[in-house]
Every structure is written in structure tokens, then in C-alpha cells.
Amino acid sequence: MSTSKIALVTGGSRGLGKDMALKLAQQGIDVILTYHSQQAEAATVVAAIEALGRRAVALRLNAADLSTFGTFFAQVTTALADTFGTDRFDFLINNAGTSLSAPIAETTEAQFDEMLNVHLKGVYFLTQKALPLLNDGGRIINISSVSARSSYSGFSVYGSVKGAVEVFTRYLAVELGPRGIAANVVAPGAVFGGGAMPDSPEMRAWVAQITALGRTAEPDDIGGIVAFLCTDAARWLNGQRIEATGGVML
Structure with a gap:
């Protein structure tokens, strides 16, 4: 049996997830990463992890499609x-x-459902199905957003579902405590190069202006925090929200 620690990182082919996967590998942790459509990019991340001397596998996952989760975890088991x-x-x-x-006045039900499925319903039931495969003493790290704390026009749905994930994480910490499993949230701000944030000189300038450290974030600013939460040094952190924004809107 393997004695190495293993992490499952969803959305690990690019942006934040890619950097998380690489930082975990640098900590000596093996990685299963998922991708939605970027198979070639996922293969590149696997090769980079293997170059660090760790083992890695990339599996396809649509994190918003709950009907595929059973098949996905059968592949994880294999x-x-x-x-x-x-x-x-x-x-x-x-x-x-x-x-x-x-804007709230223009948000469609389809847009609402997409955000709900991938960021809350998907996280809830993917975690549920992962529990039988998760070692006692393990960790769960959910990714939220600064928009769950600070309100920005246009982000009502995204911020709301991320806020719900933060509440869910506290319940995970309570219910999984008897198994020694800690659950925490990492909440980044706007991360350029992360795959989701619209990138423009104007947007970068605005984010830098409202950030205490005076610059915008890159994926490399976040991955190390997630990797730290998987170390023994972070074993007593549980049910916490760790905001990783450089000090946005303080």
C-alpha cells in the first residue's frame, strides 16, 4: 500500500487549480486532478508533477453534472x-x-442554476461521494471568494453561492470532526490568469487600487496557501475562512 499522501484537486488543469496541484506536489503530495475540457493542459500539469518526482493522474469531471459523480468516483477508485x-x-x-x-435585474434562471450547480450543489454532493474514500485525519478545502464578504455590482449570484459554501464548510468541520477530518475555506480575490476573472488593464488597475498590498493577484499567490493547509503544521485549523486577497477593501 502507498504511504504517500494523495490530494484530489478539481479544476486542476489551469489557473488556480494548476498552481494548487503543483504546490501540493512540491510538498511531496501525489495528485489526482480533474479537468472539464482542457485535456491537453491537464496532461501538461501531470507531466510537471511527475517531473517533481510525484505521481499524478488527470480525470475528466463536469463538476456541475451530479449524474456523472458515480462514474467519476469509480474512475478515482481505479x-x-x-x-x-x-x-x-x-x-x-x-x-x-x-x-x-x-446585474440582478438581468440574471437569468439558467445562469443562476449554473452557478448553483457548480459552486454549491456540485461541491456538496461531490464531497458527500468522496467521504467513503477520504482517509480519517484528512482535509477538505473549499474555494470561496472575496465576493462572499464584500459586495460588488454584478456578482450577486456568484457571491451568494460562495457564501453558502462557507456555511457548508463549517458543517463539514462539525460532522467530520469525529473522523479527525478538518474542513476549511480559502477565499481568493480577483486572480488574473486564473481562468475566470475578466482581464483588462482597467480591471487590473481597479483591483490594485482597492488592495492593501497595491497589486493584483496571480494563481501563484493562492496555491501555496492550499498546500499549507494540507501540512501537519495546519492540523489545528478547522472550520475557518482564510481570505487570500492581499487585503481587499479593508
Whole structure:
């Protein structure tokens, strides 16, 4: 049986998820990463992890389509056995998602449902199905957003579902405590190069202006925080929201 720790990172082919996967590998953790459509990019991340001396597998997942979760975890079980020589993993990082910018008056039900499915319903039931495969003493890290704390025009749905994920995380911490599993939230601000945030000189200038550290964020600013939460040094952090924004709107 494998003695290495293993992390499952959803949305690990690019942006924040890619950096999380690489930072975890640098900590000596093996990685299962998921991609929605970017198979070639996911393969590149797997190769980069292997170049660091760790093992990795990329599996396709639509994090908004709950009907596929059973099949997905059957593939996870196979990957655990074939690639890692085990039947359990240690860290679940719910990162996959997309953003939405639309005024309340113009938001459609379809847009609302898409955000709800990928950021809340998908996270809830993907985590539920992961629990039998998650080792006691493991960690769950859910990715939220600064927009769950500060309100920005156009982000009512995105901020609302991310806020719900933060509440869900506290319930995970309570219910999984008897298994020694800690659950925490990392809440980034606008991350350029992360795949979801619209990128323009004007947007970068505005974000830098409202950030105490005076610059915009890159994916590299977030991955190390997630990797830290998977170390023994973070074992006593539980049910917490860690905002990683450089000090936005303080």
C-alpha cells in the first residue's frame, strides 16, 4: 500500500487549480486532478508533477453534472489502485468552477442554476461521494471568494453561492470532526490568469487600487496557501475562512 499522501484537486488543469496541484506536489503530495475540457493542459500539469518526482493522474469531471459523480468516483477508485497502490486519498480540494458577472435585474434562471450547480450543489454532493474514500485525519478545502464578504455590482449570484459554501464548510468541520477530518475555506480575490476573472488593464488597475498590498493577484499567490493547509503544521485549523486577497477593501 502507498504511504504517500494523495490530494484530489478539481479544476486542476489551469489557473488556480494548476498552481494548487503543483504546490501540493512540491510538498511531496501525489495528485489526482480533474479537468472539464482542457485535456491537453491537464496532461501538461501531470507531466510537471511527475517531473517533481510525484505521481499524478488527470480525470475528466463536469463538476456541475451530479449524474456523472458515480462514474467519476469509480474512475478515482481505479486510479487509486492502479497508479497509487491504495484505496483512499487524503485531501479534497473543491476548486472547479466558473464566474458570472450579471446585474440582478438581468440574471437569468439558467445562469443562476449554473452557478448553483457548480459552486454549491456540485461541491456538496461531490464531497458527500468522496467521504467513503477520504482517509480519517484528512482535509477538505473549499474555494470561496472575496465576493462572499464584500459586495460588488454584478456578482450577486456568484457571491451568494460562495457564501453558502462557507456555511457548508463549517458543517463539514462539525460532522467530520469525529473522523479527525478538518474542513476549511480559502477565499481568493480577483486572480488574473486564473481562468475566470475578466482581464483588462482597467480591471487590473481597479483591483490594485482597492488592495492593501497595491497589486493584483496571480494563481501563484493562492496555491501555496492550499498546500499549507494540507501540512501537519495546519492540523489545528478547522472550520475557518482564510481570505487570500492581499487585503481587499479593508
